[in-house]
Amino acid sequence: MLTVAVTGATGAQGGATARALLAAGHQVRALTRTPDSPAADALRSLGAQIRHADFDDRASLNAALTGTDSLFAVTTPFGTDTATEVQQGTALIDAAAQARLGHIVFTSAAHADRSTGVPHYQSKHLVEQHLRAVGVPWTVLAPAAFMDNYASGWTLDGLRDGTFAWPMPADRPLTLIPAADIGAFAALALQRRDEFTGHRIDIASDERTPAEMAEVLATAIGLPVAHQEVPLAYVRTRSDDLAAMFEYFITAGLDVDVTGLRREYPEVGWHSFTDWAVAQDWPTLLSQTPKPQ
Template sequence: MEHSQLTVAVTGASGTQGGATARALLADGHRVRAVNRRPIELPGAEAVRADFDDPGSLDRAFAGADAVFLVTTPFGTDLDTEIRHGVDAIDAAVRADVRHIVFTSATNADRGTGIPHFDSKWVIERHLAQATDNWTVIAPSAFMDNVAGGWASRSLRQGKYSLPLSPGTPLKLIAAADIGAFAALAIGRRKEFLGRRVDIASDERTGKEMASTLGTVLDRDVEFDAASVEDVARYSADLAAMFAYFERVGMDVDITRLRTDYPEIGWHTFADWAGKALS
């Protein structure tokens, strides 16, 4: 580690990725500013109020920080707002002379996927690379943690695991804890990761395999339900485009190399994650 202790401003600290990153940084002995619109209680972290719609609050939140972990989302707002938030946060970090900005994007977002919330992150990635040399992009695959919420959770209560994918289509997966651990690793080893974009995943499973694993963990029968993309489109055209891309193209991540190069992450298999999260 290049510094025994760094001060890191973590945006979205109440969310899945920000929370996991804050906890991983604290475990590594860093000082964490848990940056959120509504200050949160995170043991060991300094709660800092900042709003992406108020660039001045970002200036204050980032002042004196060694690194910033940046996460953005269009869900709850829209794509243009996500891009504006990302650009404004990057510019605030540059004004604050932050030595390292780690942005979390999405696997394959740099490949013209046509998935709206992937393409918006690619716009932010390009701005980041133009604004500073002090950047790293980590690009997670599909979240294992989504199984514990939303339509997946509802279908489990009915003895089914539902995904809008064919039963045999493999899906690259990652646990939020691994995203946080990898972000903390990149921040702690700044020189090694500067100027790099890394797609990350920790396992690959078909929907049918995931249903079988869930059945084992929950100790009851769980059948795989191949939902239609058209049904998803009625809820979100963006998510429908994502699953259509996963079916047609898939995500390109070298999981074996990640596990070999960074064993300290403790990469979760889907079975590992499910056993901890759902049992």
């Protein structure tokens, strides 16, 4: 039985990884800045240890990691910036190295090790490079585009009006993955350390065009949904980073070997975009008051 420290435990990827490890009978130490949050309470009810930890407080990281075997690490620039993401990711990895952990599984982004020009891919790659340099056994998982984003933000706002607003042409394929599959793959890598150590793996569960996504969403919601291509110029007024990402999706594409992954790792229980869409509570999601943009 492993004792795994999980960062971002109250978020999508960390929460999914924590639940997958708990279901497999391992001990989870859920690291969070909000130990009294409903998400932390939910993990606590499943048997996780909840520990306060802040990437900007090295002492809290040291205390939270003491006595653990492995670490699931996730970083984000959203809410701060890419420089902060690199700083926090580096601090976390250094703390794990000092604690002499036996394995670090870091989630990056598919293609982040290529010349994408996407700021939050580049910041994750810098964290990856630091991880490889510290001498701790490592695995990098690099997820494709998140299915879960289609149930929030501007996409959800558009769906309320029967529009799948997405900044890509209707016929341009995109590889996708839900948080549940990221968590399942991370748990697999943590449990099979020898097999996955030293490997960087792009992961995705499905590949769909925006036109196909609109059809799937329409069926899942039970209402007509039409794809509408959002101009990159509009995205750029909201975020240069996201505009660069969508431009990369359109030009280079986010290719991941979905068929090979499903064949080689069936135990992940991969979810198609249809699987994910029909599992969402659309009546509740669509009835929520849109947040100010």
